[in-house]
Amino acid sequence: MTTIVDELMLRFGRHNDAKNAKHLLPHFERALSVPNKLNEKCAEAKADKHLSETGRTAKVRDVAPSFAPDVIKAKSAAALARRDIQRQRDALTPRVTDHKDVASAMLRLDLRQFLRGKPVAEIARLAEQNPSMLEAIFEGPAALSGLTDEVRGHILSQHLNKTAAPQMREIAEQEVLAEVLETAVAIASNALADAAGIRPQSIDSWLAEQAPAEAKAAAEALAAPRPLKSQSATPGPHPFDKILAEARAEVAAINLQ
Template identity: 30%
Template sequence: MNRIETLKSRWRPEWSERSDLAKLNGSFQKSLHFIESLPTHRAKISGPGTLSPKGINETVRAAAAKDIVPDLRRASWEAEKATNSIKNQKLALAVPKPDKTDIAGAILRQEIRTMLRGLDHGDRVRLVMTDPEFLAASFEGPAALSGMTPEFRADLQRRMIEEKHGPAIEAMKETEEAIAVATAAIEMAVGTVRTECGFGDGPDFQFDRWMATASAAVEQEIAAEKAKMEKPATTEIVTRSSGKDLASDIDKMFAGLETYQFIDGKLTSVETQAAA
């Protein structure tokens, strides 16, 4: 099984039927096409023997800059947007922070935390998991104020998220898998461009600069799109006494995914790691 067949086998058929993955699917399919078509194009123009190695490289680069690199940049942008969407969905699962302007509510939550500290472990957990007011109070301020350790509170939150949002979490994991496969195809296509355009093992800055120039127009499109996009409205995260925010706990359920994005014209691998 060659590398293209391996990528194709990793893309699940049902992903192609999902409307929310339509653009990502398009990016994946285009990347596979470029992996195959660019070597074929180079072989075709090399066949007659009328061009020097330099002439072949220049011809292939011109074709790639016009018809391939811009689409690869758009593909990476689609993967980046899909990744950001998943990130915001994860944050939306977090326990929302209480309204700090609600003085009466703050006093009530303080009383609740005092009560929680005086309960035995079982009653404390039962109230936190069944009563929204006790839940909000227990996730405000240091965990010790509610009679908990930071580690236990983090574990409690993960269990609550899994119980309440199990199907949503599974759907997000599947989407992340699709993103990983698509970005692997994009990275492979970029590697093919580098090789077939004659950059080979040359200095990275030469290839990076060429890629940046070839995708400059697309960068302007993306900048305009970003300017129009509204700032994602994500749930405010409760800060624990350990100084780590709730988002890092959620990420532990999704650790291990690699994503890729263009940085100065280069498709760069970014590994999402859970907080220690």
């Protein structure tokens, strides 16, 4: 009978050519090993005839903190992988390249007003036919074009599957591995919570207490900005305050409707 661990190992193996596979594999293996090692400790404690039931429980509980660093590192690796995936996707998103062209900025403003209230299917069709329409849709919040984030995300996926299929396939491979690692971390965390005698909802704070150095490093890694390699110097402030003010007014008007 195939276990969930077996299935996770199979899924990771199917996607081990992904860009992030080499980095995530050690974290994946260590996270998956936690339940097995805890089970071994439980068996050792149970076999010790000199220990009472309370003593056996305490023996396992005492060893549980030693696994906290690996679980924190694995969880951090998964979160960083998710962030990197999102940034790759963001880099493919249609964007305005010339912020000095006021006429084009005003045109995009008009296009967003034109799109409001139209059926989603029509908006998707128009976006595929007109690059300026895509720029208008993705220049600001989805509400500016009368869309939800979910619908705009669907339009983006359709567009990228047509214009950047190889990159999207690679991103999909990376997403599978991130999900598999997250599942392995969840299994390890539940096993640790059970061994430590705490509620699963308290596992994150417990991990941080047991391995504060690793928890601090993980938090700092997630807080640190990681610009895309293709990005140049940080752009200065947007020069068109009037246009931005009008865009904010658009959002406010939508919210009042």
